[in-house]
Amino acid sequence: MSKASETRKRNAENKARMERVYAENEQIAARGICPDCGRKLRRNLSLTGWWQCSQLGAVGFRADASQPSCNFQMFTRA
Numbered sequence: 001m002s003k004a005s006e007t008r009k010r011n012a013e014n015k016a017r018m019e020r021v022y023a024e025n026e027q028i029a030a031r032g033i034c035p036d037c038g039r040k041l042r043r044n045l046s047l048t049g050w051w052q053c054s055q056l057g058a059v060g061f062r063a064d065a066s067q068p069s070c071n072f073q074m075f076t077r078a
C-alpha cells in the first residue's frame with residue numbers, strides 16, 4: 001500500500017472512530033446523566049460541546065460539596 005493510501009485509510013478509520021464516540025456521547029448528553037456517578041451533566045460554556053459531570057471540581061464548584069468529586073467529561077459536536 002502506498003504511503004498516501006495508508007494515510008487515507010488511517011484518516012478514514014480515525015473519522016469513523018470519532019463518529020462513534022460522538023454518537024455515544026450525544027446519547028449520554030440526551031440522557032443528561034453522568035455515566036460514572038449518576039449525577040446531572042452540565043455544559044461548560046467556554047467550549048462548544050463540552051459536557052462535565054456536575055460533581056466535577058473542587059468544593060465550591062461541584063454540585064454537592066458533601067459528596068466526592070467526579071472527573072467525567074466529554075465532547076459532543078454541538
Ligand SMILES: [Zn+2]
Binds near residue numbers: 036053055070
Ligand atoms: Zn459523575
